[in-house]
Amino acid sequence: MAINKNPTSVSLGSDDKAVFGKNLGFAASEAYRLLRTNLMFSLPTDAEHKCRVIGLTSANAGEGKSTTALNLAYMLAEAHQQTILVEADMRLPTISKRLGLKQSPGLSNVLVGLTSKVIAQPSGIEDLLKVISSGDIPPNPSELLGSAKMKTLIDVLSKNADFIVLDLPPINEVADALVVSQFVDGMLMIVRQGYASRHAVIEAMKQLEHANAKVLGFVVTGSENFVKGKYKYKKYGKYGKYGKYGKYGHSHSYGYAQAVAEENSGQVDIEL
Numbered sequence: 001m002a003i004n005k006n007p008t009s010v011s012l013g014s015d016d017k018a019v020f021g022k023n024l025g026f027a028a029s030e031a032y033r034l035l036r037t038n039l040m041f042s043l044p045t046d047a048e049h050k051c052r053v054i055g056l057t058s059a060n061a062g063e064g065k066s067t068t069a070l071n072l073a074y075m076l077a078e079a080h081q082q083t084i085l086v087e088a089d090m091r092l093p094t095i096s097k098r099l100g101l102k103q104s105p106g107l108s109n110v111l112v113g114l115t116s117k118v119i120a121q122p123s124g125i126e127d128l129l130k131v132i133s134s135g136d137i138p139p140n141p142s143e144l145l146g147s148a149k150m151k152t153l154i155d156v157l158s159k160n161a162d163f164i165v166l167d168l169p170p171i172n173e174v175a176d177a178l179v180v181s182q183f184v185d186g187m188l189m190i191v192r193q194g195y196a197s198r199h200a201v202i203e204a205m206k207q208l209e210h211a212n213a214k215v216l217g218f219v220v221t222g223s224e225n226f227v228k229g230k231y232k233y234k235k236y237g238k239y240g241k242y243g244k245y246g247k248y249g250h251s252h253s254y255g256y257a258q259a260v261a262e263e264n265s266g267q268v269d270i271e272l
């Protein structure tokens, strides 16, 4: 497991979910640019292996994975990299909501075989950034993410992008990030300062090691403005309780997926 010992520290100085992309302050933008640079150096490209696939995870819930994934993907696109951000946290998807995009049809619909077309929606925040939303919430995200279909999807997407950024659930809660780690070039561990315990991070790292994952490095989120107790972290207790999630019975059909593709300009349909 290759680990970059110098973490990139990113502090938004606010827990405002509306702060991303062009709305970021100067210091936060620079921190995300530094993360982009570090990442590009950690994963140099060659002619044979052009697209780089990165998974973002953390030990616990609420450490800043989705925010980091969104801003990192934005910064990569800003640097003229064709980037696909995948909302691969199918349990608590937040990216499509933040960007005002349709949540479904999306990743889960493709993985269960309801459609063979993946819809990469324009992000609306940067031309080269496209987003694949989570789709309808499935009862078995780990199984879907570890499936051969997920591998095929990543291979196909790789032909259409320079970077693929996967926003994943936390390691100590569910197996999703571990099963996906076998399909990516490297994982980034997001660690919230003053929140993630040493024990929890070590536990997560052990699990990644056990799964043979390549950990590219750490991103430390939060700041002195963002102290423990000021912000209530939501519990991941919701995870795994299938009853809370929508049933698959109402999933959209293939026909619907196609219709949506035709309506929205700028959308890219990728055939599996």
Ligand SMILES: Nc1ncnc2c1ncn2[C@@H]1O[C@H](COP(=O)(O)OP(=O)(O)OP(=O)(O)O)[C@@H](O)[C@H]1O
Pocket (backbone or CB within 6 Å): 010, 011, 012, 013, 014, 015, 016, 017, 058, 060, 061, 062, 063, 064, 065, 066, 067, 068, 089, 092, 094, 169, 170, 220, 221, 222, 223, 226, 234
């Ligand atoms: N670098 C940062 N500095 C300060 N606040 C941050 C930072 N990154 C994220 N946040 C804030 O922390 C909260 C949780 O962020 P986010 O939803 O990205 O975490 P997550 O790890 O994806 O959570 P979940 O496990 O629920 O998916 C949000 O309110 C977000 O604005």
Ligand SMILES: [Mg+2]
Pocket (backbone or CB within 6 Å): 065, 066, 067, 089, 092, 094, 167
């Ligand atoms: Mg998230």
